[in-house]
Amino acid sequence: MKFKNTLEYARELDAEDKLSSYRDQFIFPQHEGENVIYFTGNSLGLQPKSAKKYVDEIMTDWANLAVEGHFYAEKPWWDYHERFSAKLAKVVGAKPAEVTVMNTLTVNLHLLMVSFYRPKGKRYKIICEEKAFPSDQYMISSQVRFHGYDPNEAIVEIKRREGENNFRTEDILAKIKEVGEQCALVLIGGVNYYTGQVLAMETITRAGHEIGAFVGWDLAHAAGNIELNLSEWNVDFAAWCSYKYMNSGPGNASGCFINEKYHNQKDIPRFEGWWGHSKERRFLMEPEFQPENGADAWQISNAPVLALAPYLASLEMFEEVGMPALIEKRNKIVAYLEFVLHEIDKEVDSTFEIITPANQEERGTQLSVFLHGEGRELFNYLMKNGVITDWREPNVIRLAPAPFYCSFEDMFHFGQILKKGILEKSK
The missing domain is CATH 3.40.640.10 (Type I PLP-dependent aspartate aminotransferase-like (Major domain))
Known part of the structure; x- marks a missing residue:
């Protein structure tokens, strides 16, 4: 599949997503009145509204x-x-x-x-x-x-x-x-x-x-x-x-x-x-x-x-x-996140090394990204700007776009926030 790093394209992917309605069945933390971009379902999943x-x-x-x-x-x-x-x-x-x-x-x-x-x-x-x-x-x-x-x-x-x-x-x-x-x-x-x-x-x-x-x-x-x-x-x-x-x-x-x-x-x-x-x-x-x-x-x-x-x-x-439907979306959204990361990498003076295997058979929902030339300052920027992700020493962020509640639009916006954080730091 040939991806595009545009908001319009991300929204097209969401419109095609058979699981998109499940996003509304979870409660998101808020950042400036909007849902955060939540990448830490590999640590603690969001609360289903039905749990209460x-x-x-x-x-x-x-x-x-x-x-x-x-x-x-x-x-x-x-x-x-x-x-x-x-x-x-x-x-x-x-x-x-x-x-x-x-x-x-x-x-x-x-x-x-x-x-x-x-x-x-x-x-x-x-x-x-x-x-x-x-x-x-x-x-x-x-x-x-x-x-x-x-x-x-x-x-x-x-x-x-x-x-x-x-x-x-x-x-x-x-x-x-x-x-x-x-x-x-x-x-x-x-x-x-x-x-x-x-x-x-x-x-x-x-x-x-x-x-x-x-x-x-x-x-x-x-x-x-x-x-x-x-x-x-x-x-x-x-x-x-x-x-x-x-x-x-x-x-x-x-x-x-x-x-x-x-x-x-x-x-x-x-x-x-x-x-x-x-x-x-x-x-x-x-x-x-x-x-x-x-x-x-x-x-x-x-x-x-x-x-x-x-x-x-x-x-x-x-x-x-069912797990087959979750895995189908997982594969697509992780691949899109990987694409977005590579696209942003081309646009900034930085190098991201995805240390998770590229082979789809050897990975699940998580991408671990080594931020060469960056530091915890970038992680802090992401957190302050509504991206909830996970930091692991040395210099790795773990990104897990859980298919139940993460959207393709989230992936696009994350890329833009990441790009802005790197560019602002380099000024």
């Missing part, structure tokens, strides 16, 4: 029914989490029984490692990517220490080649093969938070299984962003947060995937609690744990329904639109 209604339903039921709301609310609280399984399964490419919602992301990764990090003898190492999101680094290191190992010995990091911004699949596969029978677990971020690179999850999962390791994925930047087929790829487990591309609200609940081959096992290592006990027998108060069917067996406590309500509100939109 879903929360208010629970508040009303709590007021009118009190404890009876667990069973007699319009959406009873005791099985509230079950409303997520079928809808989330479509987002991550799973069977409904393989998906549940509970806790928060790092908590869930810790809990899942109880089941899937089982070091024994010479098989004790964990393969992860270098400079993983810090929370993952802390989590993996603490798990290794908990089991009595030295993180310097037990953690094997996959590294980028000198001078390159992204991981090469062949290097990941070579490292997995090299560690071989010493590897207990491969645990990597499916979409790199810094560069936005999408890793070859199916290929990497297969390689991990070939050496006898479990394979899990942190999908914080993947869920609701890229096409996932966790069941088909035979992934052992995965977890994701819901507040980025899935718009559930700050710090909200995490989704989990546990492959069905591990379901209904009483002897699998697992930290257990009341809500993972068989639903039919839960209120018999039996002393022996009877696992719930499917991924729900990993539940520990009853669902925090006030937190889940905004997530369900957003998930209803995902159900309505």
Whole structure:
């Protein structure tokens, strides 16, 4: 497609956009009476207007029914989490029984490692990517220490080649093969938070299984962003947060995937609690744990329904639109943003290096841009002029035009603001 960097053309693209009406279903922060240009859905998605209604339903039921709301609310609280399984399964490419919602992301990764990090003898190492999101680094290191190992010995990091911004699949596969029978677990971020690179999850999962390791994925930047087929790829487990591309609200609940081959096992290592006990027998108060069917067996406590309500509100939109339509717009709007950046780069005395892969198959919604010759001053200019973006050292801004609510006109206006900021700085 031959793009044009004009307002008229951007508006033509918006007029053709089948998802354009969903923009009005979100609440935007305001700048001088206008919607901001919002690029940080990869950090915190905008609030759906329907979220308040879903929360208010629970508040009303709590007021009118009190404890009876667990069973007699319009959406009873005791099985509230079950409303997520079928809808989330479509987002991550799973069977409904393989998906549940509970806790928060790092908590869930810790809990899942109880089941899937089982070091024994010479098989004790964990393969992860270098400079993983810090929370993952802390989590993996603490798990290794908990089991009595030295993180310097037990953690094997996959590294980028000198001078390159992204991981090469062949290097990941070579490292997995090299560690071989010493590897207990491969645990990597499916979409790199810094560069936005999408890793070859199916290929990497297969390689991990070939050496006898479990394979899990942190999908914080993947869920609701890229096409996932966790069941088909035979992934052992995965977890994701819901507040980025899935718009559930700050710090909200995490989704989990546990492959069905591990379901209904009483002897699998697992930290257990009341809500993972068989639903039919839960209120018999039996002393022996009877696992719930499917991924729900990993539940520990009853669902925090006030937190889940905004997530369900957003998930209803995902159900309505479907991931294929979101991905189609994502590809187009990211390509247009990339075009605008290159056009502005030609017009100013500056150099932008997009460190996100150019190959559409290796990226999702995010473009990470290295601002050579610029600094945080330019980021501050953007923020002061109604562009909400994200700064990462050294000198990188992350731009994530979420397809639910970002417009092509936003991309054009961003380019003009960026151009003006660079030119004013150079005066």
